[in-house]
Amino acid sequence: MHYFIGDLGHLFVITSFITSLVAAFAYFKATTLSDLKEKTLWLQNGKTGFYLHALAVLGICVTLFVIIANHYFEYHYAYNYSDRKLPVYYLISTFWNGQEGSFMLWLFWHAVLGIIVISTNTYWEAPVMTVFAVVQAFLASMILGVVIPGLDVKIGSSPFILLRDAMRDAPIFMAQPEFIPKDGNGLNPLLQNYWMVIHPPTLFLGFASTLVPFSFCIAGLWMKKYRDWVRPALPWALFSGAILGLGILMGGYWAYETLNFGGYWNWDPVENAVYVPWLVLVAAIHTMITYRNSETALKASIILVIGVFVLILYSTFLTRSGILGDASVHSFTDLGLSGQLFIYLFFFLGAAIILAIARWREIPSSEKEASVYSREFWIFIGAVTLCLMGFQVLMPTSIPVWNKVLGFFGVTSKLALPADQIAFYSKFQLWFAVVVGLLSGIGQFFWWKKIDADRLKKELTTPALITLILFALIVTIGKVYTPAYIVLTLAGVFTLVSNAKILFSVLRSSPGLSGGAVAHIGVGMMLLGIMFSAGYSKIVSLNNTGMLISKEFSQDFNRDNLLLFVNEPRGMWGYDIEYLGERLEPRHNGGYIRKGDVTPTGDRDLVVAKRDIVADGITYKANDTIDIKGENTFYEIQLRKNNKTYTLYPRAQINPEMGGLLVSPDIYKTVSADLYTHVSSVMKPSEGEEWSKLEEMKVKIGQEFYANDYVSVLQSVERIFEVNGIKLDQEDVAVKAKIQIRGENGDYFAEPIFLIKDKMAGRIPDEVADLGLRLTLLNIHPETNEFALGINTRQKDWVVIKALEKPYINVLWLGTLVLMVGFGIAMTRRVREFRKMKEKGLE
Known part of the structure; x- marks a missing residue:
């Protein structure tokens, strides 16, 4: 048990709370006193108190991260949000995964900002830092985790509570009070x-x-x-x-x-x-x-x-x-x-x-x-x-x-939140956005305190004409026909053009004044990016087969999603869409490997290569142990259009502890549009267990045969001396067959094993999941140089996917960054003005 680090962290929490109160009182006294000597003394006390508070906050953060990084799973926070497999950067993100950690992050930033305020603004230090310190006291109380004696009132939730104290009623702690889990729950895969x-x-x-x-x-x-x-x-x-x-x-x-x-x-x-x-x-x-x-x-x-x-x-x-x-x-x-x-x-x-x-x-x-x-x-x-x-x-x-x-x-x-939140909020926010766009365009021309109607008309004429020309081109080329989107497009283009005119004028005279124009240009770009990416997003996975995917799903789901069987292309909206099978991603080396080319181990993060595998230029030798990204399965989806091929790897994970099916999309990014694909449903493991009746045949080495309509060939049969990591004795015999199966998109290999151990025969079949095949080496006939193979088939692997084409979404991302740049320019200007005033002694 690592009690010291937790006790130290809790001491830091208490210290941060007390010092924030001390700083608040000292700064309050410094604000209210008129005697300069006493005021200076209390001001120094407040500053010292806040610096000590900041050190205590830093101590809280360091101790909690030490607990997380060293996997001290006797602490509830480390157990609940981390595990031993997480890389360092995800261990950092577990720090703020829980409520207590996010309060600590908030405390930390307040401490940093408070020190900056103290260092840059002596005149306002006392009253401003009084407010700062009071806020810090409230935040520190959120992680105190103490109970007031006699009142049974708990103040805060401590990040340093032991797992056994957080789970008092768990049977394991009743039986073993000092029990420490070997691993933690881990971080939600979506995070x-x-x-x-x-x-x-x-x-x-x-x-x-x-x-x-x-x-x-x-x-x-x-x-x-x-x-x-x-x-x-x-x-x-x-x-x-x-x-x-x-x-x-x-x-x-x-x-x-x-x-x-x-x-x-x-x-x-x-x-x-x-x-x-x-x-x-x-x-x-x-x-x-x-x-x-x-x-x-x-x-x-x-x-x-x-x-x-x-x-x-x-x-x-x-x-x-x-x-x-x-x-x-x-x-x-x-x-x-x-x-x-x-x-x-x-x-x-x-x-x-x-x-x-x-x-x-x-x-x-x-x-x-x-x-x-x-x-x-x-x-x-x-x-x-x-x-x-x-x-x-x-x-x-x-x-x-x-x-x-x-x-x-x-x-x-009985008030309830809107059933369709996107439609409800968007129908109002769209028109507000139009008004904001128009005001962002017009308002910039009122550079002086007042402008008359004639001058305003003159200033707006050129931007208005350019806007109409660009607007007509965008509406025509982009086929924008929805009235609300037409108005939004007009507002966005006008904002861009009018602020571009202002920016051009300002850059020639006073570049420091360009922040407003730059920010408003960002607003215009965002309006256009939102309009195209949201309003004209196109579903390319429409189900036109006339058959429902499942009666359990809604009408919209059955319409917008596509059921794909492995290696069976489907045509849709100008795309050929094909599911190429399940893939795994090595944790460190990049690339994707076929799930059928590896054998799972008892560890969810480790697999063993069945044969030599090349993935993204990295070669894995047969029997190499490969560290993969946990329980994630990636589904290789290939979309082809106009002689171009787009390969995407959306991921999914069947995780009952975290809500069932966890999925994340994959996005193929281009300048003009994003191709966005995610998994909507996957084949349950139980569906892959319904095998057909065993079909037996005898083949010789080099002989071709058909397995579920796939041309196959028995390439070799070799003796092996180890099976699943277990060495065989001298009297034991094991052989492994290597069978090549020619699939629609390349060759697959199966390596079933036949062994005799302790005078008992055993068979270890090998499955080619992509093709729905299981091959078993049933027997060896040395008198005829033949080998008896057993073939089972099942339904081929399938996946339900949704694919969308999102046009010009990069305009939105770029516009948001331009908006931030505008804020930055304006902030820099105001900081310089403030410094000049300080130098003149006016602040």
Whole structure:
């Protein structure tokens, strides 16, 4: 038992909680005191307290990773999320696989950002870091894992709890209290993806960064510096918008590469819980920019900045309280933290609202009426549109919460989430997106505070003409006939063209001002990418046989999926589609090997080569042990069109412990379109056990014969001295036949064994799964130089697949990256402005 490392980790947790409270109190005193000497002393205490807190948080992270990396499976966290076969990069991703680990990741990023704030902004340090430290105390409490004596109230869930304590009622621990499992449960196969190594840290950095503008806003209200907080907060808001947007993009791309719903966004409640705060954050950025340029929209900025952080807390409550357990496949189960999360949410919501109300009348506001031809008016309209977009998503997503609240008051609610979430949300969000696109195009022309109608008309004429020409070409060539998509295309093209014009003008004079134009160009590209990839995705696996795959499946499933038998091509939508059989992927060397060319061992991750195998230029010798990627089976699907061949390897795994059939798609990427294929159903192992009656025949070496209509030949029969790793005694005899079978797409080999051990005959048949053949060496007839072979046949291997063609999806990915670049340019500009102000002593 490795008790010390767990005790050390728990000590770090307690230390992080206490030091965050100490830092919060010290910074609070530094903020409220007027005596400079005492203020400086408390400020130093606060800084020391927060640095100690940051060291404790780092200690928590290091100790937990030591437990995971060293496979200390006596700890529940290591046992539940890792195993000995995971490579280092997936061991890293297990760190944030559980709720406790994700809270730790959040704590870590807050600690890093807090140190940066301390180092870069002395003037605001005390009030801002007071808010930081209080937030850290709440987060640290989530992983305390302590029970208050006498009250039986548990605070937090510790990542350092022992397995025996987490599973007290398990019979094994009743019999053997010191029992330690030899291996862990492992990481969900769907999470064994490189995006899961970088997506969660990026997303949580985005979550954590929203605390910075929120803290500056609260500090501004607290210190009655109503105007001053915007300047230092704006670069952080831009940073947060970029990082949170990038995290959402990564999550969408992971879903696209890993999940089988055929897209990158499913309007799942957990996806929505991240999307809504980001929309409000973008709205807040625009109102803050408006205030920096014209001293309007200050109150709107305060409301939105507070709203962003509260929505981040609300999304945390949604995803971690267990309230979405029946509504989302991505949500965590309740670890008993829902009460704490509720207090966490309402503490900051209540504190922010009370402070804002108390200061509301003192907050300066502009008395000027915004003209329709002013920049402020259009930015305000854009911010309202973004908030309405978020509101339309937030309300239905919160239905489980409303039901819970009504149930608490004794009211039975039968509200349910939309049955078809994609159709429900998309029909509203599409039109919001059109408005955002048009505003992104028009709003950029209001570069100055006011522009008259004649000048606006002149500025818009050229972009409008170019837009109409490009729009006509896209609609004609792309065959865009749906009215809603026609309007979306027009909005996207107009956004691109108008902002390209602005960008060209700005680059000639002030490149540093190009962030807005670049970001809006990204928006236009995203609109076009979404329109084509989602609206004009084409199913190329349509079932035109007139026969149902199965009555158990829905009508849509039977229509959109194709049943393929191995080596039997089917024609569809200009493609020839053929299933070439099951494949395995070596863990380290790349390439794919035929499942029939190897023999499984007792270890799920190891197989033995039956013969020499060449895969992706790597040669495996006969009897080599090959380390493969666990229980994953890859299905080789070949699509041919216009003399081009596309080979894809979607994967599937029959895993009852994780929901039955786990599948991931494979994608053949081209510039103009992605060919997206995933497995929908596979042949159950039991179906491969229904063999025909044994057919016996006698053949000689070199003689051709037919096995299930396949031309076959007995190539050789050789004596062997080891069977399945067991050496044979001198009086034992074993021979192995090598039989070549000529399949539709190449040769297959079977190597049945006949042996006499301990004066008893035994036969070990060999199966060629792709061809539905099992061959047995039944007997040897030396008097005639013949060998008796037994042939069994079964239904050939089959798989049900769905294949889609997704046009111009790369425009979406590229547009999202361009949007992030625009955020980065704008953030760099604001940071430089802030530094100049600091140098002048104005901040």
